[in-house]
Structures are given as structure tokens and as C-alpha cells.
Amino acid sequence: MKKIVLCIVVVFGAYTTLMAQSLINGELKNLLNQSLLYFPKVKEVQQSVQLAEDKLTLVELNKYPDITADASYAYVQPKIEVAFGDKTFQFSPEHNVSAALNGSYTLFDFGRLQSNIQKAKLELQTSKHIAEQLKHSLFFQVSQLYYQIVYAKKAIEIQNQVLQLLNENKIVVESQLKNGNAIQLDLLTIQSKIDNELNRKIDLENNVQKLLNLLNYATGVSKISEGQLSVGLKNYTFDEAIQQATLHNPSIAIARDKVGVSKAEVAITKLNEKPVVGLKASVGSRNGYLPQIQDPRFNYNAGIGFSVPLFNGGKTKQQIKIQERGLALSEINVVAELHDFEKDIQAALIDIKSNESRIKNAATQIEQAALAQKLSVSKLKNGTATPIEITSTNADYQRALLNQLQYQYQLCNAQLELIKLMGMELVD
Numbered sequence: 001m002k003k004i005v006l007c008i009v010v011v012f013g014a015y016t017t018l019m020a021q022s023l024i025n026g027e028l029k030n031l032l033n034q035s036l037l038y039f040p041k042v043k044e045v046q047q048s049v050q051l052a053e054d055k056l057t058l059v060e061l062n063k064y065p066d067i068t069a070d071a072s073y074a075y076v077q078p079k080i081e082v083a084f085g086d087k088t089f090q091f092s093p094e095h096n097v098s099a100a101l102n103g104s105y106t107l108f109d110f111g112r113l114q115s116n117i118q119k120a121k122l123e124l125q126t127s128k129h130i131a132e133q134l135k136h137s138l139f140f141q142v143s144q145l146y147y148q149i150v151y152a153k154k155a156i157e158i159q160n161q162v163l164q165l166l167n168e169n170k171i172v173v174e175s176q177l178k179n180g181n182a183i184q185l186d187l188l189t190i191q192s193k194i195d196n197e198l199n200r201k202i203d204l205e206n207n208v209q210k211l212l213n214l215l216n217y218a219t220g221v222s223k224i225s226e227g228q229l230s231v232g233l234k235n236y237t238f239d240e241a242i243q244q245a246t247l248h249n250p251s252i253a254i255a256r257d258k259v260g261v262s263k264a265e266v267a268i269t270k271l272n273e274k275p276v277v278g279l280k281a282s283v284g285s286r287n288g289y290l291p292q293i294q295d296p297r298f299n300y301n302a303g304i305g306f307s308v309p310l311f312n313g314g315k316t317k318q319q320i321k322i323q324e325r326g327l328a329l330s331e332i333n334v335v336a337e338l339h340d341f342e343k344d345i346q347a348a349l350i351d352i353k354s355n356e357s358r359i360k361n362a363a364t365q366i367e368q369a370a371l372a373q374k375l376s377v378s379k380l381k382n383g384t385a386t387p388i389e390i391t392s393t394n395a396d397y398q399r400a401l402l403n404q405l406q407y408q409y410q411l412c413n414a415q416l417e418l419i420k421l422m423g424m425e426l427v428d
Helices: 002-021 026-038 040-063 112-179 184-219 238-248 250-271 315-382 387-422
Strands: 066-075 080-084 087-092 095-108 276-286 297-307
Touching (some): 026 040, 112 184, 112 250, 112 315, 112 387, 238 250, 238 387, 250 315
Antiparallel strands (some): 095 276, 276 297
């Protein structure tokens, strides 16, 4: 039975990992991992997490006693002395020396230390969530950039297809011109269309270079291979997406962390009205003891102290009032964050659904435009089509291909937006 359960767990874990890995392709995963190592802002946030850990350690160290070693020397004049008859008695030496080992320890602080430790832990958690938020934001931007490059490269491929067809048509028109079946205007019309498409291709190539420069800025990588405009995201309902966002989105987690920190601050301030009980002890050597005031002597002391606040003009109560108001604002901010996420998730789901429908419709348009183009080419070869008709069918075919490509790109962006909102991991 145990083996069966173990197998189920292993299979489920492997399935979960596979699902996580199928969201994006391997090339994009490598780029995202590279961005974590390359982008300077990541290192800055990692240092802030380390700083919060150090602060937590510092607060926890307050549970130990404070021990100091003190030594002093003082030359005192005039002498402290009294005359009795013909004799003089000195009550304090001119040369005062003292050395001691002092210790203090808070015996009862009525929860102050634990409250401060809890606050430091919450601040550490907030730092980690901020680091996670930066990672998600960086991954989202790099992914967007990656798919922009893929989109531009595929648009260039479409341009190359259109240019190939136009050049083939130009050869036919040139042949007809030689045979007297076409006029010079027909050839110029085709050439004008070719030049226009070449300029569009140059614009796309320039855009790719700019995008690759941005990619290099974020990851240190300046080239990518041919990728696909696809994200392996399953369909989510609105309720499922909201649940995922509530559990995993770092922005919502940060808002909740602020609520926790505000509650801790209120609790700490309220403890300022409680007393403090502490121990103090000292052991050492000093001079000044009668009758041999010049000779250092061993001494020690130990005691317990009790301090209770009685009146401070109402400052503590006012501080509690301010912090409780800040707590209320933090709680409202969580509600506002969730409300904004509901709107953004709904918008992302609408974009996903609409672009999926557009892609399906574009397939029919491409099929129709391709067939019309073949017919116009056939007519051109037979001398029954005009260059205007050829130009029009080529433009329709190009538009259909670009429309489908645009919808695929928009679908990727909408899916990435939903992944970001739900706080899903793109890289394990």
C-alpha cells in the first residue's frame, strides 16, 4: 500500500512539474534564468532580503544579557579631608581607580521582545515577497520582449513570402511586356509594390535589432532562435484565476504583509504601557574604602529593578490611535488590490477568449486569400489579369497572414498577463 501511495505521489509530482514546464519553451526559460543573474536590480533586492534577515538576527539577540567591562581613573583635587586635633583624616584618594564587569538582563518585558521578533519576521517576509514581485515583473517583461521578437521575425517571413510572389509576378509582366501583352505602367506598378514591401521589411528588421538590444540589456543575450507564438496555459475560469491570484500573487502578499506589520506595531506600542523588570549586577575592584583609601578592594553588587510608566502626556495613546488608523488603511488596501485584480483578470480572460476566436476566423480568411492569389497568378500568366488585381490579391493574402500573426501575438500577451496576475511560476 505504501508503495502504491509513493508511486501516486511521484507521478503527481512529475505531472505537476511537467505542467509547469510546458508553459513556455526552453529558450525562453534560459533567458529568464539568465535575467536573474544579469539584471542589476535583482541583486539589489536580494541584498534587501539579506538586510532584513540581519535585522531579525539583531532583534533576536536582545534575549541575551548585556555585559560590559569598564575601567576608569580620575585625579581629584582638592583633597577631601578633615582635621582632628593634630591629625588629618582623608576620606577620598586623589587617585581614583576603578575596574568592573557589569551585566544587565531584562527579566520580564511582558511580550516586548517576542512582539519585536514577530514584526522583524513579517518585515523579512515582506522583503522576500518584494523580491518575488520583482522576479515576476522581470520575467513578464522579458517574456513580452521575447514574443515581440518572435512576432517581428515571423512578420519578416511573411514579407519574404510576399516579396517572392511579387518578384515571380514581375517576371511574368516583364515577359508580357516583351511580347506586347503589357505596358510599362504594369511593370512600374509591380515594382512600386515590391519597393513598398521592401521598405516594410527594413522597418521590421530595424525593429528586431532594437528589441534584441533591449533583450541584451535585460539578460545579456543578444540573439534568439526561431520561436513560436504560443504559451502552454490551460483555460481558467474567473473563480479559478482569482483563487490562484489570492494564493500566489506577490503584490497581494505584500499588501497582506503590511497588514501584519501594522498589527505588530500596534501591539508593540500598547506594550509601552506595561512595566519592565530587570536584573543588574557588577563585580570588580576600586579604591576609596576607609580606612585604607588608597588600596583597591574587591567589590560587587546585584539587584533587581522595576520600571512602570505612569504619565507621558497621552503620547502613547495618540501613537496607538495613529497606528490603528494605519492598520485600517492597510486592510482597505488589501481589499482594493483584490478589486483591481478582479478587473484585470476579467479583462485578460476576455482578451484570451476573443483572440482565440479571431485566430480560428483568420484561418478561413487565409485560405480564401491564398486561393484568390493563386487564381490571379494563373490569370496573369494567361494574360487575363491586370497588375492592379495581382496587387490587390497579394495585399489581401498578406493582410490575412499578418492578422493571424497579430492575433497569436495578442493571445500570448493576454496569457502572459493572466500568468502574471495569478502569480504562476514560469521557471521552476
